[in-house]
Amino acid sequence: MAAPVVARVGGAKPGAQVILDVEDLSVDFDTEDGVVKAVRGVSYQLRAGEVLGIVGESGSGKSVSSMALMGLLPRTATVSGSVRYRGTELLGMARQELNHVRGAKIAMIFQDPMTSMNPVHRVGHQIAEVVRAHEDVTRHQAWDRAVEMLDRVGIPNAPERARCYPHEYSGGMRQRAMIAMAMANDPDIVIADEPTTALDVTVQAQILEALEKVKAEFSSSIILITHDLGVVAGMADRVMVMYAGRAVEMGSVDAIYDGPRMPYTLGLLGALPRLDADGNERLVPITGAPPSLVNLPPGCPFQPRCPLATDLCADQEPALLATDDSNHLAACHYSASLTGEISPDEVFEVTSADATLGAELAAGASAVASAVASSAASSVAEAEPIGAAEQANSPVEGPE
Amino acid sequence: MLPFIVRRLLVSIPLVLLSSFLVFVMVANAGDPLEDLRLNPRTTEAQIAQAERNLNLDKPVLERYRLWITDVLVEGDLGVDNKQQSVGAQLRRSLFVTLRLVLAAIFIAIVAGLAVGVVSALRQYSLFDYGSTFAAFLFFSLPVFWLGVLLKEFVALPLNDALEDLGFARFFGTVQENTPGFEGGFWDRLNDTAGHLVLPAFTLVVISFAQYSRYTRASMLDTMSADYVRTAQAKGLSRSRVVTRHALRNALIPVTTVIALDFGAVFGGAIITEQVFQWKGMGTLLIDNIRQLDVNMVQGWLLVTAVTVVVFNLVADVLYAYLDPRIRLD
């Protein structure tokens, strides 16, 4: 099983310092059914002041990878690889030392603000708590800072509101309070794990606005984890698409959205409803479901659902390699053939798999099979897989 | 908070009154208090009739209840028992004795139970956890009376002997709540009381402790995996702060309910323990008077007990509301 090969991406903002360097991060969970490989060798870099969007469906490992670097995973998880914050290795750090980083240098905002706040403590108290944990200030000073933070995220009547309990807040206010809690110590990095998923669409906009404001005022870097491509498009500088525990595409927002090089990304974009679409166009879903992370088949994990898949895809898992733009990486043997203006419906079936299957069974499957087999075999042989060519030609970092 | 307390009180009062009525009917139908008198060939008709009038037995049940309850509510007078002695005075004395036992037991059980429960939850699947789990199951299965006799016969004596060998005075008393006719200063009396309290309290502690530790463990396991604990960890708070201020603080809420519900069972256990150790408390009072079918006494007893339980539950409710701000709006 080849370890994924990583190419370093050139800086999005020239001269900006790399403050987080994640290298080959892997997370395994020990369960009754076996070892679940939730994250399988993820690598990325985060620069000061940039927003990195991590996109993927449920189970892709996007949340787990962030919780790993914060040390928030349960004891059943085995974390390997390297996560360096400003040169200091975070993985394996003693809890006491890690507590100096968490909440002060790296902060996290979670998905459901109702359950993420302690229901029996006042909101102001919970924010003041994180201040007092990292700075030597009096209770009064910490409380004042809490009120100030609530005000900055747009909570009206902050001094009174600080004395309220979480259940007395509305959903949007709660999430903003969580943002206030995260920003209270002016962290370098804010990890927002699906901050808008649990909220109404109208409230989502408010939260994103609050995050934008926060980024501007505090000049923090943000890791925005979400399955919502629309959210990412608005806020992120760079995007990393994850599937089955690995990064399958990485690049600037424009590059990815305009020209995805991995069929999965293309599929995701196709499944997204667009305001500028023709009313008669159907959404293009990706049929099937993500693979089980316990029994991962060899080869590309997207292969069962990929219309471009060949036998090579089933045998060898493609590495995350640079495409013709060195800042744009994709993990697909056929990423070169996805250049140009391809719309998702050219690659994916517009109708659902059930309808297709039903029609084919009625037509007589065996007849179809033998007729297409001969022509298909010859055409497939013509399409050259990328990996082989690249590995033959360019110097690439070998697997570890 | 105050309107909450008032509301709870208002709900409790009709409850107590209704239960007292049901109990009255129950006791009144439990048998004939004048049985002995009637069987005695030497009592005359007139004497029987007089006794009946004294105990209001000539009136219908509803009327008797009305008379009794008005006395209680208006004058706070629980009447007199079959031997013409004040019910109220006896109950007061006995209640103090029993409460001493019950409250001591509950307090110790809470402290020990919470500690063991928290440690078990934090060190899940460790030897300590398995050990305390097994111990809890064992304690659940112990009959109170058997444990009491065990301590009285087979533990007190060897312990006292050991103390004596070491040069100390014998400490553990097993008969009654104080040595009868004991004379001495404040500290001596305190020592005597304590010595007589230890073993009976321990008997009661054992079972409640098992309950509280299991519930605390389960509750802590729930809260430790809650999202807000994860947030607290993400905030970089120290481990002890996360465990106490966040996890335990929330875990205590359901445990409070358990402790409140358990009070009745502890009281019941105290009745048995008093029999074993021959304490002159509420237990002995009830059993003796049941045997004699003393309606007034039993009525009074049940009313006082019901009020005690209700008061205890009210305290628990208030504590619960203090711990969980979400229900204060209730």
Add this chain to the structure above:
Amino acid sequence: MTELDTARAVDRERRAGRAALGVGAGPEREFTVEARSQSRMVLRRFVRHRLAMTSLVVLVLVMTLSLVGGRLWTYSYTEITPEFSTGPSWQHPFGTDGVGHDLFAQVLRGAQKSVQIMVLVAVFSTTIGVVVGAVAGYYRGLVDSVLSRFIDLVLTVPLLAILIVLSKRVEGSGSWFFVAVILGGLVWTNLARVVRAEILSLREKEFVEAARALGASDARIIFRHLLPNVTGSIIVAATLTMAVAILLETSLSYLGLGVRTPDTSLGILVAAGQTSAQERPWLFYFPGLFIIVIALCINFVGDGLRDAFDPRQTRVRR
């Protein structure tokens, strides 16, 4: 582009081929879970729980022994043997008392009564508890308020106190049945609360509305749709009630207010044994240990059942 068309064709062909062969198609091949009925899964989980299984075996043995052992044993519980005040021996495994009764025979008889009462109490209290809980949870509103207050009422005075008051009337050889009735009539409150809580949450589900729309009567909805989903909790609560029942019954008998002579109960035996506890400790220990073993096994089995019906994902295979 030809490559894409070819790829799509190949993909379609493959899927069709697989469908024709009946083999699991591409994306679905990862799903290897077979559908199992719920009761089989519960049974499977319970059997895997070693402690609960062991306890169940021991419990069944002890209960069988209690119920029929008396008839098979060499001595009867009233028989006076020439060996008195002897400790445990091969002839008298539990020893004899001061008069010459064989303690093993007495314990078997006492256990028989205790077990009979325990089972009856479980039946009575489960019936009452389920009905009260289901009605309160289903109808809500006034009915629920009244029933809940009633439950609170029953709980207001310590159980033992009520038992003591009620059992004054119990006399004679049919006494054990009366004790079972009284106990059964008082220990159902916990079960009622559990059932009520579950019904309250279940009745909001759509299948209830669907059933009502199809014209099902209230009783039918409760018994055929709602309650089957609550069986897990009922079984667990009923099991644990048995443990409570045997402890209460023996306590009552110990106080002299439960089972009466000529019958005997484990509680009576302990009470009798305590007076001579120093000289003949076996008279005290064995009846008590019998109670403990029964109650302990019930508790383990109940815990195992609870885990089997509602497993939490906290175990990690090492």
